[in-house]
Amino acid sequence: MKSLYKYINGSIGRWNSRTPKASNRKGTEQMQDKTKETKQKIIARYETESTGCCALGCGNTMDFLEIMPGEDILDLGCGRGEETLDAARQTGPSGMAMGLDLTTAMVEKARQNARDTEVQNAGFVQGDIEFLPFKSECFDGVTSNCVINHASDKARVYREIHRVLRKGGRFVVADAVTKVPLPQKIKDDPEAWAQCFGGAITEAEYLEAIQSAGFDEIIILNRREYMKNDIDFISLTIKALK
Helix, strand or coil: CCCHHHCECCCCCCCCCCCCCHHHHHHHHHHHHHHHHHHHHHHHHHHHHCCCCCCCCCCCCHHHHCCCCCCEEEEECCCCCHHHHHHHHHHCCCCEEEEEECCHHHHHHHHHHHHHHCCCCEEEEECECCECCECCCCEEEEEEECCHHHCCCHHHHHHHHHHHEEEEEEEEEEEEEECCCCCHHHHCCHHHHHCCCCCCCEHHHHHHHHHHCCCCCEEEEEEEEEEECCEEEEEEEEEEEC
């Protein structure tokens, strides 16, 4: 079985600590405060969800990922670890599945589920999807299910995905986007971000974030329109290769 420590990069996963210029400091501090409050709301929601059993995704990514034996797979926003463990079974003892989640309770629950099911080639770490604590080019596939909409900087998330994928690797992501930009009052509501709609951007903006990260061939595998809080949303399942 591959070691968890093969993948970890201790220098990754920290916020940018550069001091802003005085003229920008107030605005930067306000943004940091807003981001901190939003993350706290997200953590609070999923700490509670860790004891539940309901599905938290918005699409099917695992079938489209087409995992082969021996591959190394990363699951971003792994939650209780069900899909990570599924990936571990598919890749087999010569491969590894790694799950990352923002919340301590979810990571602990995922580790318990791995012990209960006796899956030995899965690992779980706590971390931020905008600052992945992994070495470059160490995964063959990345999956995420309705998680990236929580991130304040989606383009950065996809740059991180691009960084940790090996050449020829792929991602399959399901996520929520909108037809038109959200009202500012929703964008400014941390609770709305925690409930999987306040952080959503338009479909065009989302695809641009992926392309700007260095992914050229972007395939929309599934597209489903729906209403949430009187807003036109779209659930996308997307695949792209590095």
